Amino acid sequence: MNDFADRALNQAQVAGASYADVRVIAQRSEVISVRNGKVEAFARSSSEGFGVRVIAGGAWGFAASNQLTTAEADRVAALAVAIARASALAKKADVRLSPLPPTHAKYATPIQKNPLDEVSVESKLGLLLRCDEAMRGVKGLTVAESSLEAAVEDKLFASTEGSRIEQRIVTCGGGIEATAVTADDVQTRSYPNSFGRQAWTAGWEFVERLALAENAERVASEAVELLSAKQCPSTTTTLILDGPQLALQVHESCGHPIELDRVFGMEAAYAGTSFLTTDKLGHFRYGSELVNIFADATAPAGLGTFGYDDEGVPAQRTPIIRDGEFVGYMSSRETAPLIGQSSSGTMRADGWNRIPLIRMTNVNLEPGTWTLDNLIGDTEDGIMMAINKSWSIDDKRLNFQFGTELAWEVKGGKKGALLKNATYTGMTPEFWGGCDAICDRSHWQLWGTTNCGKGQPGQTMYVGHGVAPARFRNVRVGIV
Amino acid sequence: MLGERHIRTILEGALAACKEADQAEVLVTTSDEGLTRFANNIIHQNVAERNSSLHVRVVMGKRIGVARVNSLEARAVRDAAETACTIARFSEENADFVSLPSAERAPAIPEAFSEATAASTPDQRAKAVQTIIRRAEDERLIAAGVFSTSCEEVAVANSLGVFAYQPSTSAEATLVVMGETSSGYGDRAATNVAGIDAEALATEGCDRATRSAQPRDLEPGEYEVMLEPYAVAEMLDYLSYVGFGAVGLQEGRGFMAERAGQKVVAETVSIYDDGLDRRCFPMPFDFEGVPRQRVELIEQGVAKGVVYDSYTAARGSAQNTGHALPAPNPGGPMPGHLHLAPGDSSLKELVGAIDRGLWVSRFHYVNVVQPLETIITGMTRDGVWLVEAGEVKHPVKNLRFSQSVLEALATTKGIGRELKLQRGWFGGSLVPALHLGRFTFTGKTEF
Numbered sequence: 001m002n003d004f005a006d007r008a009l010n011q012a013q014v015a016g017a018s019y020a021d022v023r024v025i026a027q028r029s030e031v032i033s034v035r036n037g038k039v040e041a042f043a044r045s046s047s048e049g050f051g052v053r054v055i056a057g058g059a060w061g062f063a064a065s066n067q068l069t070t071a072e073a074d075r076v077a078a079l080a081v082a083i084a085r086a087s088a089l090a091k092k093a094d095v096r097l098s099p100l101p102p103t104h105a106k107y108a109t110p111i112q113k114n115p116l117d118e119v120s121v122e123s124k125l126g127l128l129l130r131c132d133e134a135m136r137g138v139k140g141l142t143v144a145e146s147s148l149e150a151a152v153e154d155k156l157f158a159s160t161e162g163s164r165i166e167q168r169i170v171t172c173g174g175g176i177e178a179t180a181v182t183a184d185d186v187q188t189r190s191y192p193n194s195f196g197r198q199a200w201t202a203g204w205e206f207v208e209r210l211a212l213a214e215n216a217e218r219v220a221s222e223a224v225e226l227l228s229a230k231q232c233p234s235t236t237t238t239l240i241l242d243g244p245q246l247a248l249q250v251h252e253s254c255g256h257p258i259e260l261d262r263v264f265g266m267e268a269a270y271a272g273t274s275f276l277t278t279d280k281l282g283h284f285r286y287g288s289e290l291v292n293i294f295a296d297a298t299a300p301a302g303l304g305t306f307g308y309d310d311e312g313v314p315a316q317r318t319p320i321i322r323d324g325e326f327v328g329y330m331s332s333r334e335t336a337p338l339i340g341q342s343s344s345g346t347m348r349a350d351g352w353n354r355i356p357l358i359r360m361t362n363v364n365l366e367p368g369t370w371t372l373d374n375l376i377g378d379t380e381d382g383i384m385m386a387i388n389k390s391w392s393i394d395d396k397r398l399n400f401q402f403g404t405e406l407a408w409e410v411k412g413g414k415k416g417a418l419l420k421n422a423t424y425t426g427m428t429p430e431f432w433g434g435c436d437a438i439c440d441r442s443h444w445q446l447w448g449t450t451n452c453g454k455g456q457p458g459q460t461m462y463v464g465h466g467v468a469p470a471r472f473r474n475v476r477v478g479i480v
Numbered sequence: 481m482l483g484e485r486h487i488r489t490i491l492e493g494a495l496a497a498c499k500e501a502d503q504a505e506v507l508v509t510t511s512d513e514g515l516t517r518f519a520n521n522i523i524h525q526n527v528a529e530r531n532s533s534l535h536v537r538v539v540m541g542k543r544i545g546v547a548r549v550n551s552l553e554a555r556a557v558r559d560a561a562e563t564a565c566t567i568a569r570f571s572e573e574n575a576d577f578v579s580l581p582s583a584e585r586a587p588a589i590p591e592a593f594s595e596a597t598a599a600s601t602p603d604q605r606a607k608a609v610q611t612i613i614r615r616a617e618d619e620r621l622i623a624a625g626v627f628s629t630s631c632e633e634v635a636v637a638n639s640l641g642v643f644a645y646q647p648s649t650s651a652e653a654t655l656v657v658m659g660e661t662s663s664g665y666g667d668r669a670a671t672n673v674a675g676i677d678a679e680a681l682a683t684e685g686c687d688r689a690t691r692s693a694q695p696r697d698l699e700p701g702e703y704e705v706m707l708e709p710y711a712v713a714e715m716l717d718y719l720s721y722v723g724f725g726a727v728g729l730q731e732g733r734g735f736m737a738e739r740a741g742q743k744v745v746a747e748t749v750s751i752y753d754d755g756l757d758r759r760c761f762p763m764p765f766d767f768e769g770v771p772r773q774r775v776e777l778i779e780q781g782v783a784k785g786v787v788y789d790s791y792t793a794a795r796g797s798a799q800n801t802g803h804a805l806p807a808p809n810p811g812g813p814m815p816g817h818l819h820l821a822p823g824d825s826s827l828k829e830l831v832g833a834i835d836r837g838l839w840v841s842r843f844h845y846v847n848v849v850q851p852l853e854t855i856i857t858g859m860t861r862d863g864v865w866l867v868e869a870g871e872v873k874h875p876v877k878n879l880r881f882s883q884s885v886l887e888a889l890a891t892t893k894g895i896g897r898e899l900k901l902q903r904g905w906f907g908g909s910l911v912p913a914l915h916l917g918r919f920t921f922t923g924k925t926e927f
Contacts, residue, residue: 033810038574041808042567043546049531061602062527066550079528086516086602087523090610121570129572143731145810181732186852266519269624269656272844272861275926353529390847392880394859399880399925401857403849421850425880425923456626457515457527479922480855480882 005158007070008052011077013160017054017084019097020077021159023310024050024068025352029151030116034128036144037136042125044116049352052080058094059087064353097333098342100313102162107307109170110300111203115150119204124148127174127213134216135178140224142181146216147196148174148207149450155352163312171303171462173199173448174207178220180227187226187420189405191219193244194387199448199462200301222406225418232407232422234478238382239424240375240471245404246365247447247465248388253428254286254293255363255463257397258320258328259346259454260335262358270456272395275428276326278339284326287432292366293321295330297345302362302464303448306348310356313345320363324432332358350459357455362446364466368438372469375437377413383477384408384415385422401425401479424477431472439468481598481633482510482532482552484645490552491637494536497561498639501538501568503580504561505638507767507806508552509533512598515628516605521613523606536564537807539580542573546808578794583641586765586772586802591758594672597649598631605629608653608678615682616657621689623682625655629673636769644769650761651676652903656862657685661927662695662875664688665710665842665862669903671761688841692863695875700921704837704893706830706867709900712820712911714843715856716751717904719885720815722851724753724777726792727812735854735886740783745889747781748823753815755802760817760901761908765802772802777815789813816907823895823912830894830915832870838879838919839865839872854885859925880923891917 005022012020026048033041050073051064061084063076113119128146135144150172157165175197179188192198192210200206241249256262257274265273276284297315299305306315311333320328329339330346335358347356376384390403407422408415446466453460482490491506498504510532517525534557535548545567547560605627616623628651635645651673657664666684668676707715728734735744755763755772765771768790776784788796789804792812803813831839838860846858859878866873896913 031808033808035810038576039544039572040574040810041546042544042571043548043808044563044567045548047550049550059523060526062525064528065530066532067530076530083514083526083528083602086606087526089603089606090518090521090523090613092520092522121567125570125572143733179731179733183732183738184852186733186850264520265622265624265658266524268519268622268658269517269626269654353531355525355527390849390857392845392847392857392859394878394880394925395844395861396925396927399859399878399923401880401882401923423849423882427925456517456525457513457529457628479857480849 001156004068004073005156008050008073008077009158009160011074012052012054012081015078015081017056017081019055019160020052021157022050022052023155023157023352025153025155027151027153028116031149032124032128033145033147034132037132047351051352052077053355054080054084055095056081056084057088059084059091060095061087062355095334096337098337100161100333103312104164105308106166108168109201111170113204115172115204116152130213131176131216134213135176135220138217138220138224140180141178141220143179145177149197157310157312159312165308165312167307169201169306170203171199172202172204172206173197174210174212176212176216176219178223180223182227185227187223189219189223190387191215193447194389194405195451197450199303199450200446201303201305202301226406226420229418229420232419232478236474236476238379238471238473239475239477240379240382240384240410240469242386242469243445243467244447245385245388245402246467246470248391249402250363250365250465250467251449252391252393253397253400255360258330259358260329260331264335271454275396275398280326282327285324286321286326286429287324288435289324290368290438291321291324291432291435293363294318295320295346295361295363297361299362299364299446299464299466302446303462304361304464309345309347310349311343311347313343316345318344330358348461350461354457354459357459359454359461360452360463362464362466367441367444367468370437370439372439372443375439375471376410376415379410379413379471382410383419384410385424398428422477423479424475425479426475434473434475435470436473437471439470443468481631481647487633487635487645490557491635493554494534494557494561495637495639497558498536498538498565500565501540503539503639505537505580507535508635510633511630513630514602514605515626516609517626518609518613519624521617521623523609526602534560535806536560538564538568540568542575542577543568543571544574544577545571576795577791580638580640581642581768581770581790581800584771586644588646589762589764592646592648592671592762594649597629597651597673600629600673611678612655612682615686619686621686622658623655625653627653636767638769642769644765646764650903653678653681655681655685657689659689659693662689662692663862664692669901669908688863692875695877698866698876700879700924702918702920704834705916705919706834706839707914707916708841709911709913710842711840712914713902713909714846715885716818716820716909716911718846718848718856719854720818722848722854724786725812725814726786726788726796729786730792730796733851735852736783736786742783743781744783744886745778745781746892748895749778749781749889749892750821751778752776752819753787753817754819755817755907757817760910763907766804767806768804770800770802770804775801787813787815816904818909820911822897822899824897825894827896827913830896830913831867833894833915834867834870836868839867849882855882856885857882877927878925879921881920882922883920888916888919893917
């Protein structure tokens with residue numbers, strides 16, 4: 001593959017590129033899902049190809065192909081340069097990249113057991129069928145779903161600056177979902193997380209630790225119980241969020257607005273811009289003094305963990321919010337110099353056929369000092385919500401609304417009645433400003449978000465969020 | 481493009497490699513795509529991609545395996561067939577599975593393909609973008625958006641004699657124009673790139689951005705609304721997602737399960753799916769090679785039916801309507817070419833009929849809150865205006881809505897006569913503007 005990469009880079013330079021990089025990628029993946037006792041999906045996929053990114057005439061061009069032949073390397077490299085020259089028809093200034101020393105390196109996700117090659121079909125199907133049977137054993141359950149997904153990606157990054165980086169990223173995860181249906185209600189419970197699964201960069205050993213089958217009956221029972229639960233009231237109250245819901249809260253209201261390309265308007269036509277404009281850097285109170293957030297691509301096993309980003313920049317741990325103050329962005333080699341910095345190493349593409357964009361790595365909320373029992377015990381009147389069901393946020397990342405699968409009243413320091421159809425809404429800085437308690441490291445966990453969308457053409461990225469349950473004051477809940 | 485003859489050879493080779501299976505199906509797609517993206521009045525991303533895919537689905541008894549590769553070389557095709565067979569051998573039986581579809585001929589649709597689009601170049605896209613940027617700069621505005629072209633082939637064959645092939649092209653331009661306190665949106669889609677009028681698109685985006693400047697605060701609450709087709713199309717997509725697929729009906733999760741045959745929206749509203757409509761990125765067959773049928777989903781306000789693929793049709797003893805997605809697809813079939821039947825009002829007449837309400841350009845970040853009740857939430861974006869006594873008073877800051885789609889459509893007061901084409905994943909939608917009597921806004925933001 002090194003010769004192939006060299007060929008593409010040389011052709012790009014011959015065609016006039018002042019900078020070029022190439023990523024050659026082979027990805028294998030597997031998805032298995034069982035629904036009401038039937039194997040409804042069992043598929044393996046492979047995708048191979050390469051993408052050449054160039055600067056020519058001071059502007060960007062990119063071309064990609066699934067055909068790994070020298071003739072195609074020549075065509076694609078020349079096309080990338082032609083595209084860059086077309087881009088230059090509408091430029092105001094030449095693209096400048098922050099300096100980066102050439103790197104020769106290898107990185108591989110640490111795993112114990114390769115989920116694609118070292119685990120039998122029987123054991124995977126057996127696990128899902130055990131989950132399915134346990135869920136369907138609960139009276140009143142309508143639909144039982146369980147799934148596993150794993151992928152192994154091998155990629156070579158090479159650039160005209162002399163870098164050669166090989167990486168193997170292994171991702172693995174699973175989940176179960178139970179749905180109870182009556183003529184006028186539908187309630188769903190998921191474990192460990194909603195929308196398919198909890199996932200890490202890890203081997204099969206991670207799935208074994210999820211204890212999916214052990215939680216199946218409980219989750220199904222909760223789905224049925226929700227049918228007769230009280231509606232979440234409409235009020236303004238104290239809100240406690242569990243880990244999975246808080247992870248998505250961090251994702252939408254902190255992770256996206258700190259993407260520096262979004263801040264500079266590069267995503268304006270799609271998902272929008274960001275309220276965290278550069279004049280706020282170092283001068284804006286994002287949340288209470290308890291709020292400390294890092295973008296950490298080095299966190300072991302996080303879904304946004306890697307050795308080097310797709311520009312060849314080493315993985316980093318970057319402070320974003322320190323004691324409630326906004327102090328940092330996620331950036332790239334192109335955007336970082338615009339604020340006098342160097343890249344924070346967050347450029348990632350979801351495949352060989354897409355350009356890297358600034359993407360979340362693991363955007364983590366640092367743990368606090370509370371146990372969850374003490375946190376609930378300290379709450380006189382409020383609601384605790386768990387496991388995301390719906391999400392929405394405006395195009396500057398200010399006004400948000402989330403819904404959760406289940407919630408509980410908290411009265412006099414005790415978790416009380418189960419509530420259904422729970423929702424809450426707020427404005428980002430006010431919401432984080434109301435954070436007055438975060439649970440300690442024993443409650444802190446990395447959650448994987450497997451469906452983060454960005455860019456045109458669309459890209460779906462795997463990102464992580466480490467959080468512990470936390471409490472927020474004066475939150476409006478029960479919006480319908 | 482590989483062409484029908486070449487792809488037929490690949491499909492036949494793949495089916496032959498599945499000889500140990502009782503039934504086999506092969507889906508091949510090829511694509512050549514280019515996309516020019518601009519922001520801050522410059523082209524900042526500009527990409528091209530050539531790719532292909534081959535899906536093999538094999539059936540052994542009632543055990544099914546699927547393998548996908550993105551190479552059409554003989555070795556890769558053989559590997560995919562072998563992998564699919566291995567999966568099927570070790571998998572468990574699916575008692576609900578009956579058979580892959582049998583052969584039915586789907587008519588070719590030559591209008592789905594444009595030579596001009598297939599031959600379009602990065603320079604052509606860049607020049608169209610320049611037209612938009614110059615117009616924005618003339619008005620001291622900032623433009624962002626995309627101009628894309630694609631050329632695709634889809635072909636399906638199975639061991640029961642199905643063979644279907646269709647080439648197609650599409651061109652699409654989307655635009656957000658921003659002023660200091662406002663923004664405006666526009667998009668265009670066409671099979672033939674020559675049908676994208678960059679100047680007209682720029683005019684639309686700039687006009688909205690100018691008219692929505694200096695928006696004022698407005699308290700959330702219930703308002704009449706005039707939804708432009710951009711908003712209507714998105715609302716319809718979510719209604720389709722929660723209500724128009726067979727799985728939702730069969731599992732009782734969708735509103736059709738309890739309300740089929742009942743009046744669910746105003747009787748002036750009719751919604752149907754028609755993959756053969758030449759105006760709407762037509763596709764004569766689904767991803768199992770079954771001819772697409774026109775399906776009445778809501779007819780004169782009454783819930784009529786859902787779309788099916790071979791699996792859900794057999795499970796529900798219903799007719800297959802030709803709406804399969806690529807296997808494996810536990811979520812089931814979905815419409816791809818939604819139509820909301822036009823009315824007889826102009827946009828001006830729809831606005832003129834509003835007593836006190838809002839003119840909404842489009843929605844942003846919509847999501848389902850409660851699927852059975854078709855409740856969705858989202859934000860307005862890129863232009864909202866307060867209308868009183870049929871007159872536009874002033875722009876307002878964006879609002880959050882939480883609203884049942886069916887309940888909103890039940891208050892329909894007027895339907896536009898002009899239809900807008902919106903591009904979807906593989907098809908599109910054709911929808912008019914709507915005047916709705918009641919729409920619930922539950923929050924607001926700062927801009």
